[in-house]
Amino acid sequence: MEPIRKHEGLVFPLNRSNVDTDQIIPKQFLKRIERQGFGQFLFYNWRFDDNDQPRNDFSMNKEQYQGATVLVAGENFGCGSSREHAPWALQDYGFLVIIAPSFADIFYNNCSKNGILPIKLEEDEVQQLMAKAENPGYRLTADLEEQKVYDSEGFEASFDITPYMREMLLNGWDEISVTLTLDEKIADFEASRS
Amino acid sequence: MARARTIVDKIWADHVVHTEKDKPDLLYIDLHLVHEVTSPQAFEGLRMKNRRVRRPERTFATMDHNVPTIARHFISDPVSKKQMETLYDNCQEFGINLADINHPDQGIVHVIGPELGLTQPGKTIVCGDSHTSTHGAFGALAFGIGTSEVEHVLATQSIWQARPKTMNVKVNGRLAPSVTAKDLILAIIGKFGVRFGTGHILEYTGEAIRDLSMEERMTICNMSIEAGARAGLISPDETTIDYIRGRRHAPEGEAFEEAADYWRSLATDPGAEYDAVVEIDADEVEPQVTWGINPGMCLPVSGSVPSPQDAETDADREEIERALEYMGLEAGQPISSVPIQHVFIGSCTNSRLSDLERAAKVVEGRHVHEGVRALVVPGSQTVKQQAEEKGLDKIFTAAGFEWREAGCSMCLAMNDDIVPPGERCASTSNRNFEGRQGNGARTHLVAPEMAAAAAVEGHFVDVRSYFSTPAG
Numbered sequence: 001m002e003p004i005r006k007h008e009g010l011v012f013p014l015n016r017s018n019v020d021t022d023q024i025i026p027k028q029f030l031k032r033i034e035r036q037g038f039g040q041f042l043f044y045n046w047r048f049d050d051n052d053q054p055r056n057d058f059s060m061n062k063e064q065y066q067g068a069t070v071l072v073a074g075e076n077f078g079c080g081s082s083r084e085h086a087p088w089a090l091q092d093y094g095f096l097v098i099i100a101p102s103f104a105d106i107f108y109n110n111c112s113k114n115g116i117l118p119i120k121l122e123e124d125e126v127q128q129l130m131a132k133a134e135n136p137g138y139r140l141t142a143d144l145e146e147q148k149v150y151d152s153e154g155f156e157a158s159f160d161i162t163p164y165m166r167e168m169l170l171n172g173w174d175e176i177s178v179t180l181t182l183d184e185k186i187a188d189f190e191a192s193r194s
Numbered sequence: 195m196a197r198a199r200t201i202v203d204k205i206w207a208d209h210v211v212h213t214e215k216d217k218p219d220l221l222y223i224d225l226h227l228v229h230e231v232t233s234p235q236a237f238e239g240l241r242m243k244n245r246r247v248r249r250p251e252r253t254f255a256t257m258d259h260n261v262p263t264i265a266r267h268f269i270s271d272p273v274s275k276k277q278m279e280t281l282y283d284n285c286q287e288f289g290i291n292l293a294d295i296n297h298p299d300q301g302i303v304h305v306i307g308p309e310l311g312l313t314q315p316g317k318t319i320v321c322g323d324s325h326t327s328t329h330g331a332f333g334a335l336a337f338g339i340g341t342s343e344v345e346h347v348l349a350t351q352s353i354w355q356a357r358p359k360t361m362n363v364k365v366n367g368r369l370a371p372s373v374t375a376k377d378l379i380l381a382i383i384g385k386f387g388v389r390f391g392t393g394h395i396l397e398y399t400g401e402a403i404r405d406l407s408m409e410e411r412m413t414i415c416n417m418s419i420e421a422g423a424r425a426g427l428i429s430p431d432e433t434t435i436d437y438i439r440g441r442r443h444a445p446e447g448e449a450f451e452e453a454a455d456y457w458r459s460l461a462t463d464p465g466a467e468y469d470a471v472v473e474i475d476a477d478e479v480e481p482q483v484t485w486g487i488n489p490g491m492c493l494p495v496s497g498s499v500p501s502p503q504d505a506e507t508d509a510d511r512e513e514i515e516r517a518l519e520y521m522g523l524e525a526g527q528p529i530s531s532v533p534i535q536h537v538f539i540g541s542c543t544n545s546r547l548s549d550l551e552r553a554a555k556v557v558e559g560r561h562v563h564e565g566v567r568a569l570v571v572p573g574s575q576t577v578k579q580q581a582e583e584k585g586l587d588k589i590f591t592a593a594g595f596e597w598r599e600a601g602c603s604m605c606l607a608m609n610d611d612i613v614p615p616g617e618r619c620a621s622t623s624n625r626n627f628e629g630r631q632g633n634g635a636r637t638h639l640v641a642p643e644m645a646a647a648a649a650v651e652g653h654f655v656d657v658r659s660y661f662s663t664p665a666g
């Protein structure tokens with residue numbers, strides 16, 4: 001997985017709470033056996049109409065948000081199904097940083113295993129960002145080393161992340177390799193129980 | 195005297211392989227359940243790095259999400275077919291037990307684990323599926339994981355987990371007759387919201403929970419994830435032990451008695467402390483119907499659809515507005531007045547034998563309402579067979595229901611069982627998210643007997659009116 005230290009990018013505001021993984025990537029697209037190529041299906045039912053044409057009423061389709069890499073959303077983002085296709089789709093589309101007041105546990109974990117930085121900010125901070133991102137060209141920087149989010153207009157907020165997840169994202173670890181260094185301990189544990 | 199501990203404290207302590215400062219614990223996994231949708235990329239990852247499955251015998255796979263529930267061997271969608279074949283090939287290559295589409299044990303992963311006796315108290319159980327919480331009904335620590343973690347567990351039989359907090363969900367009193375476990379869990383999520391469990395493992399306690407059968411307990415634990423919880427569980431007792439005795443993968447003879455003693459010892463000690471507690475009175479719970487687009491948007495069947503004006507915050511108001519629009523409902527409309535076109539009795543929440551028996555009791559001698567399409571999809575081939583031995587299939591088909599083969603089916607509509615856009619379904623599944631049962635489909639979650647009654651009437655009714663014996 002690619003490390004992520006600091007990222008600056010265009011912000012897309014999705015002002016909805018409880019966005020579930022069925023919305024992020026609808027089930028008809030879960031049948032592929034690859035990890036790549038899910039970006040085209042991101043938010044599919046919101047983005048496209050019954051004839052697969054982009055919908056005008058979904059703001060991600062607006063010109064001003066093309067190329068967005070930072071997603072700002074409402075509470076409980078990523079709830080529902082455990083499908084890792086959700087972070088795969090977000091990442092494949094281009095989102096590398098997701099900011100919300102809260103995330104569903106499994107989704108939050110899944111992000112960190114794919115090099116997406118999930119950031120929890122206070123509700124009012126998220127609302128400020130939502131309002132700012134209405135303006136075309138609004139960009140944000142997320143700095144994982146400093147655990148800070150800021151823009152060029154003076155907004156600044158810090159965020160918490162566990163040291164383990166921080167290290168994993170900063171280094172782009174392959175978690176399995178890390179665990180396999182403990183192979184003997186796992187074997188000892190198995191032996192002790194049988 | 196030793197400190198009073200919760201069941202979570204005990205199971206956790208028994209599974210920590212490694213701890214280190216500033217790191218989650220490395221937990222050993224006793225049972226890894228696998229299905230076709232969330233595993234292909236994990237096996238591919240192993241192959242790319244030349245890794246093996248550490249403990250194939252602790253891994254068990256089935257096909258459930260994509261499988262046709264009719265014309266079993268004709269899979270119309272080539273991509274679904276490919277996904278099932280991929281699981282078959284992966285299980286062959288890595289030496290994993292598989293109940294494939296031709297196997298008599300095939301069924302929804304969360305139905306067959308308990309049925310085969312694989313699910314046992316005190317085990318750590320994971321699956322690339324959020325409803326893994328179902329297995330918590332046995333006093334197991336069971337939770338859903340993503341595909342990267344599936345790969346990790348395949349390779350290492352362990353997982354890095356930060357220890358979640360614990361919450362006691364205390365259910366006081368007893369459920370009224372004909373009010374079910376499904377109504378109770380919907381009422382809990384309705385009362386406390388779809389986020390109240392975030393970061394926690396819920397332990398359901400109280401008299402009403404002790405009264406429940408294992409199948410009902412599974413319905414409760416199944417929906418823990420809809421409260422945002424990491425997992426949900428119930429301390430084991432004699433009901434748990436009796437259920438497991440004699441099942442295929444359960445210990446036998448003396449080993450069973452030894453295991454049972456260990457299982458009893460896992461129950462939360464009196465006086466153990468939780469990080470949080472919520473309480474609900476079971477006696478006040480009525481049959482529930484969801485009206486909106488998440489499981490917390492639910493009502494007693496006697497209630498009316500809420501109005502955006504009742505919302506306390508702007509965000510809530512917008513959410514209600516959006517839900518009403520998607521669901522095609524008017525604020526203030528009695529939920530019982532809403533006509534439905536589909537009924538789905540199935541899913542890992544409510545597709546076990548007792549669910550089908552209770553639904554059959556409602557439809558026996560009656561007929562599905564004109565214009566309603568009604569499906570019964572047993573949770574496993576075993577459930578199907580047992581139901582047929584009891585003649586339930588005849589009752590359902592005589593009433594105009596379709597009787598299907600086992601699978602997830604219309605719970606998530608990955609196969610051909612789909613609710614068309616704008617149409618409404620009374621469903622015994624666990625998620626009423628937008629598009630869950632088909633693009634534009636409108637889902638109302640209910641208990642099996644409520645779904646059965648809705649099939650007969652063509653709209654929601656209080657199923658208690660179907661049972662003539664007066665309560666009490």
Ligand code: SF4
Pocket residue numbers: 258259302303304323325541542543601602605606623624
């Ligand atoms: S029945 Fe539904 S919720 Fe259960 S495992 Fe299948 S798709 Fe998931």
